[in-house]
Amino acid sequence: MAGSVPLASAKTPTARNRTTRSSGVAKWVLIGAAVLVLLWLIVLPLAVVIIESLKKGLGVYVDAIRDPDAMSALKLTLLVAAVTVPLNTIFGVAAAWAITKFKFRGKQVLVTLIDLPFAVSPVIGGLIYVLVYGAHGWFGPWLQEHDLKVIFALPGIVLATLFVTFPFVARELIPLMEDQGQQEEEAAVTLGARGFRIFWKVTLPNIKWGLLYGIILCNARAMGEFGAVSVVSGHIRGETNTLPLHVEILYNEYQFSASFAVASLLLLLALVTLLLKSWFTRKSQHQQ
């Protein structure tokens, strides 16, 4: 639900000039208003990150990013994404295969349950893991006995991130594979192809761009998640601090330029994501 909109609905718009040719003035007034809204709502926040990060000069910018705490936050963020994105991708492909290639009872319930994490506040996404693995949680005493740490440590951050990014790949693939039906795969079976080979040779080429689209959205959220990770991280500098949390720490210490410098790294991630996203969208439309 919250977080992404399926690729199928994100077509590049095609203009219909016929209906509007009669009033050139109205057209340009509306376009002008829309451009203003876009500049105000979306471009301004983007520009402010860049301007604020360079306010005290390039030196402060470079220092903020080369700071050991920032580097360790960057490493942790990359590590968390490297674990969570593949796990949720494997799940997404498996779930989409089961849901779109077979008939079974309770399919709609399963689809709704997969969407659940998008409906839940990220703070609750963190809280539930504290209730399960925290000191007072279900497994808390057992974990303590065996000297294992989940909450306020890497496993907790990974789990909370898994939760908030859970639906991305699955909900991208399900409508896509639904539209494609299963004739091609059935033909492959008739021709003697087996198991995983069918997926690899027949299904994957058809869903490749949609899959990549889901993966980059999942990755952007995994690297950028704040609320859920904030609950389970414990904010230990140099240890359990991800990049978004580092932005917050610097900001609360009134190191605004440094905070925006680290934020600009995350902005770069967002811009690369958008670039890849529109590329994949175009590729996938080409394919359909």
Next chain:
Amino acid sequence: MQTSASKRGVLPGFGLTMGYSVLYLSLVVLIPLSALLLNSTGLTWAKFWDVATDPRVLASYKISFLTAAAAGLIDTVLGLLLAWVLVRYDFPGKRLFDAMIDLPFALPTAVAGVSLTAIYSQNGWIGSLFEPLGIRLAFSPIGITLALMFIGIPFVVRTVQPVLQDLDAEVEEAAATLGASRFRTFRKVVLPELLPPLLTGFALAFSRGIGEYGSVVFISGNMPMKTEIAPLLIMSKLEQFDYAGATAVALLLLLISFILMLLINSLQRRVRKTAR
């Protein structure tokens, strides 16, 4: 195994993919969520009622609701404008325009939070323009609304856009030929078709707004009773190790989210039907 697979069709892998999906779903989503529902913190009814009727908690729900509703409404109007222009007109830079709409989906919420605070605080770009008028944008409910508007706008645009694209321009032309004015055509012909997606877009933005945390905590100022949102209250109860209190606030929020989700699902099915 073999028999059940052949009943379902000729394709292989049902048992494996279904089993794995359900197992993974249970481990990552269902079991942890049930910790909240099964009341692992020993929350009693009395304590739950105490928390739920605490003035500070009630105030936080009111703020979350009102700001999310206001942001959703403004986004619905602005989102319709953006979607309309993107579908109906051609202009230079349109592809970039279209791509930029998704920025709030891709930008980490903490980055949005610090950036919006810099824009709307007293000495910020826009905040400083309103300061002489005695209007505070950041650290007030207006600031929270502005942050939620940023987060919510793509939901409206991306829900309305495909429906608008499928809308038959010929019906409008017919209405125009029959002498209907431009505004009348829009009101009588276009708007009824757009109502379901607009409602869905609003509900999506509203639902996201109620749970939103990262973009809001910086700009809200987090003053109890005034600018403290419900998710933040969960956070501060956790920081005080009040797990039962945090669970109580979260349960209410979760209930609201579930109701909204079911509403959105049925709305989306309606939209898909009209779009085809």
